[in-house]
Amino acid sequence: MNNLINVPKSGNLTNTNSNVDLTNLSTWLNDIFNRNLPSVFNTNFNTGIALPKVNIKDTADSYIIEMAVPSLKKSDFRIDLNNDVLAISTKVKEESKQKNEKYTRREFNYSSFKRTFNLPESVNNKKINANYQEGILSVFLPKKEEAKRKLERTIKIS
Incomplete structure (x- = not known):
């Protein structure tokens, strides 16, 4: 079984031969790393x-x-x-x-x-x-x- 992942110029991940949706995984990771930090990290x-x-x-x-x-x-x-x-x-x-x-x-x-x-x-x-x-x-x-x-x-x- 061969799983190929195409990464187009737009940067979105697509998986051509798998049941795993890497686009959702990529969105989920982006949400984690791009969200605002909790206010506890903004206090002095x-x-x-x-x-x-x-x-x-x-x-x-x-x-x-x-x-x-x-x-x-x-x-x-x-x-x-x-x-x-x-x-x-x-x-x-x-x-x-x-x-x-x-x-x-x-x-x-x-x-x-x-x-x-x-x-x-x-x-x-x-x-x-x-x-x-x-x-x-x-x-x-x-x-x-x-x-x-x-x-x-x-x-x-x-």
């Missing part, structure tokens, strides 16, 4: 918490990064600037103790994240500032004078 295992969501606004005078980070304190954040890369990070260690009659239970909770942003050349690095209010960290990145958008105006034709 090193951070302990999900990365916070960010909005970035572009105004006439500056860029504003708004980061949603509720339940943290201003002192929990670290903002660094190194070679036009802005890094916002935090490391939080929470400890709670509960005593019972026969045992003590201790729970440690470490959480951290780090988000980095490549800043455009138009940012005036010397005037960057930030504030934290009601769970939103706002980082203000003022533009250099030459990069600021000028107000639109209408020019009259004479």
Whole structure:
């Protein structure tokens, strides 16, 4: 018994002398290897918490990064600037103790994240500032004078 498999230019497998449907096998294998990975593989295992969501606004005078980070304190954040890369990070260690009659239970909770942003050349690095209010960290990145958008105006034709 001779089983020949023809592979046409289209890439689909066909089996000319067998009861086994290799086209379905090929489709099944493609489904396995081409499907999206489960969300567990998309999480950041090193951070302990999900990365916070960010909005970035572009105004006439500056860029504003708004980061949603509720339940943290201003002192929990670290903002660094190194070679036009802005890094916002935090490391939080929470400890709670509960005593019972026969045992003590201790729970440690470490959480951290780090988000980095490549800043455009138009940012005036010397005037960057930030504030934290009601769970939103706002980082203000003022533009250099030459990069600021000028107000639109209408020019009259004479």
